[in-house]
Amino acid sequence: MLILLFAVALGSWHAAAAEYDDCDANFIAFVGASAYQFSPYAPGPLGTVRLYSVLSYQRAAALGERGDVRWKLEIRSPQGSIVREAEGAGRLEESGQVLAEFLWDGKDQQGRIVPEGIYTYTFRAYFLADSHGKRFEKLEELASAPMVEEAMASTDEVVVNYTLPDTVAQQIRVSALATNCEVQQNVPLEAGFPYNFYYGSTHSHSNFSDGGQPTTNCSSGNAYGSGTFNPAAVFDFARYSAGLDYWVVNEHNHLINDSV
Numbered sequence: 001m002l003i004l005l006f007a008v009a010l011g012s013w014h015a016a017a018a019e020y021d022d023c024d025a026n027f028i029a030f031v032g033a034s035a036y037q038f039s040p041y042a043p044g045p046l047g048t049v050r051l052y053s054v055l056s057y058q059r060a061a062a063l064g065e066r067g068d069v070r071w072k073l074e075i076r077s078p079q080g081s082i083v084r085e086a087e088g089a090g091r092l093e094e095s096g097q098v099l100a101e102f103l104w105d106g107k108d109q110q111g112r113i114v115p116e117g118i119y120t121y122t123f124r125a126y127f128l129a130d131s132h133g134k135r136f137e138k139l140e141e142l143a144s145a146p147m148v149e150e151a152m153a154s155t156d157e158v159v160v161n162y163t164l165p166d167t168v169a170q171q172i173r174v175s176a177l178a179t180n181c182e183v184q185q186n187v188p189l190e191a192g193f194p195y196n197f198y199y200g201s202t203h204s205h206s207n208f209s210d211g212g213q214p215t216t217n218c219s220s221g222n223a224y225g226s227g228t229f230n231p232a233a234v235f236d237f238a239r240y241s242a243g244l245d246y247w248v249v250n251e252h253n254h255l256i257n258d259s260v
Contacts, residue, residue, distance in 0.1 A: 025059035025062070027055070027125070027127055028057070028152045028154075029054075029056075029123045029152065029153050030054045030056060031154040032053070033052070033156065034173060037161045037169075038158070038164065038172075040114075045173075050102075050103050051101065051123075052101035055099070055125045060127065060129070065092075066092060069098045069125055071089070071098075073087070073088075075104065076121070077115075083108040088100055100125065116160050117160055119159070121157075125150070127149045127151070198245040200238065207228065210226070212227025213227045213229075
């Protein structure tokens with residue numbers, strides 16, 4: 001009886017440890033780039049663009065599955081034809097993520113500079129769990145295997161612009177770097193849980209319209225421009241007093257012109 005109870009308890013523990021969010025549990029290829037436009041004629045790193053994909057499979061990580069991942073990148077012209085392809089491989093381990101990346105220099109498969117225009121890029125990825133006991137050396141073999149799992153592919157755009165000034169190109173890189181998040185950057189609040197909670201608001205107003213009122217003077221309606229606090233003061237309050245992670249100030253646009 002004790003052995004049976006122990007087995008049931010152990011099974012329950014494993015079930016709890018394997019919990020995951022179904023909304024994000026599938027094999028997914030999230031894509032990104034170091035810049036949304038670039039010129040292959042630009043000097044140094046500005047003449048290339050880094051295309052990458054975070055291959056995420058949280059269900060496999062939660063269930064303790066490990067395995068091989070192979071990926072393929074397709075870059076298509078404005079007319080839809082493939083101009084460049086690249087392949088790679090990786091291992092899906094306990095993090096449930098594999099980073100795929102390719103540095104594109106604006107050349108096609110034959111080494112020729114491509115014309116200006118909007119190009120699309122797509123990462124396709126395939127996962128084969130070690131539990132199947134099989135290994136495939138070629139992507140084509142893995143992709144056609146009956147037990148393989150294909151990622152939900154994502155597509156994005158990158159612009160080839162030969163008139164892009166170097167100063168603007170550099171600013172684009174800095175802006176993109178500030179908003180890129182390829183891997184989790186903060187320690188989870190709860191050990192073993194691969195997500196964090198961030199606290200804030202996506203709806204508030206400052207004295208640029210009808211907000212920015214002291215809490216003692218807050219009511220359901222205030223005259224526009226009558227508030228005490230501008231957007232900078234609102235952000236300071238959110239960051240230093242309220243202890244929030246983010247805060248969005250969005251004004252009533254029909255009030256802005258007359259409020260300041």
